[in-house]
Amino acid sequence: MPFFRVSFLEKLAPVTAIFSTRQGGQSEGPYKSLNLGFHVGDDYAKVLANRRLLAEVSGLPLEKWVAGEQVHGAKVAVVDSGQAGSGAEDPGTSLKGVDGLITADKGVVLAAFFADCVPVYLLDVKRQVIGLVHAGWRGTVKRIAARAVELMNEVFGSRGRDCWAVVGPSIGPCCYEVGPEVEESFKSFSWAGKVLKPGEGGRLHLDLWEATRLTLLDMGLLPERIAVASLCTACHSDIFFSHRGSGGHTGRLGALLGWRLDGE
Ligand SMILES: [Zn+2]
Numbered sequence: 218m219p220f221f222r223v224s225f226l227e228k229l230a231p232v233t234a235i236f237s238t239r240q241g242g243q244s245e246g247p248y249k250s251l252n253l254g255f256h257v258g259d260d261y262a263k264v265l266a267n268r269r270l271l272a273e274v275s276g277l278p279l280e281k282w283v284a285g286e287q288v289h290g291a292k293v294a295v296v297d298s299g300q301a302g303s304g305a306e307d308p309g310t311s312l313k314g315v316d317g318l319i320t321a322d323k324g325v326v327l328a329a330f331f332a333d334c335v336p337v338y339l340l341d342v343k344r345q346v347i348g349l350v351h352a353g354w355r356g357t358v359k360r361i362a363a364r365a366v367e368l369m370n371e372v373f374g375s376r377g378r379d380c381w382a383v384v385g386p387s388i389g390p391c392c393y394e395v396g397p398e399v400e401e402s403f404k405s406f407s408w409a410g411k412v413l414k415p416g417e418g419g420r421l422h423l424d425l426w427e428a429t430r431l432t433l434l435d436m437g438l439l440p441e442r443i444a445v446a447s448l449c450t451a452c453h454s455d456i457f458f459s460h461r462g463s464g465g466h467t468g469r470l471g472a473l474l475g476w477r478l479d480g481e
Pocket residue numbers: 388389390391392393449450451452
């Protein structure tokens with residue numbers, strides 16, 4: 218089963234950071250084949266089997282995964298091993314109203330699921346804190362990535378300049394045409410003009426990658442410590458699930474981030 222390794226972070230600390238593809242799983246139809254989302258209409262047993270497969274190949278045990286409900290909000294939760302398994306096998310146990318997770322506990326694996334929205338991986342090497350955020354346009358307007366860094370600071374003393382971040386595969390400015398509601402929501406940002414630009418045909422396109430990068434720079438992260446994958450999920454339907462690219466009926470990709478147990 219192929220998957221992406223976020224080597225930008227794995228080189229810095231004993232963490233495993235991955236992003237799945239749609240290949241190598243058991244689901245069929247629009248979920249073909251490695252669908253990790255329980256709530257999209259796929260067969261539960263197949264999704265569970267897919268999650269177990271990914272857990273096995275990544276070395277991140279499913280019973281340690283913690284997932285938020287993902288409601289396009291800005292709520293970030295501090296989690297520890299007491300919550301291990303939340304949302305892993307039973308979607309009803311995912312953390313309510315949560316779109317972002319942070320932890321300093323080596324006994325949990327942060328998990329989040331995507332079909333175009335932006336995965337943001339965070340790592341404070343100094344204080345050994347990790348974070349994982351699910352950000353669509355609504356979460357980006359609510360500055361959820363910044364909220365995660367703020368919470369890392371409040372709870373663990375992390376400073377922006379000690380943090381590293383990766384903006385994972387998600388819908389790119391090439392494919393993300395947006396309407397007036399989205400345009401209006403971004404107007405208050407000083408950098409709105411840098412992320413909303415007319416595409417071919419004149420309609421506005423939103424650059425969530427750059428919006429996330431600028432949000433993180435505002436939090437004091439250094440430009441050289443932010444990596445953007447620049448892989449568009451809608452452009453590559455053979456590799457990724459895409460909400461936009463599929464007309465809305467599709468599976469979910471997974472981002473996983475956890476400390477390696479061997480500690481090396
Ligand atoms: Zn694209």
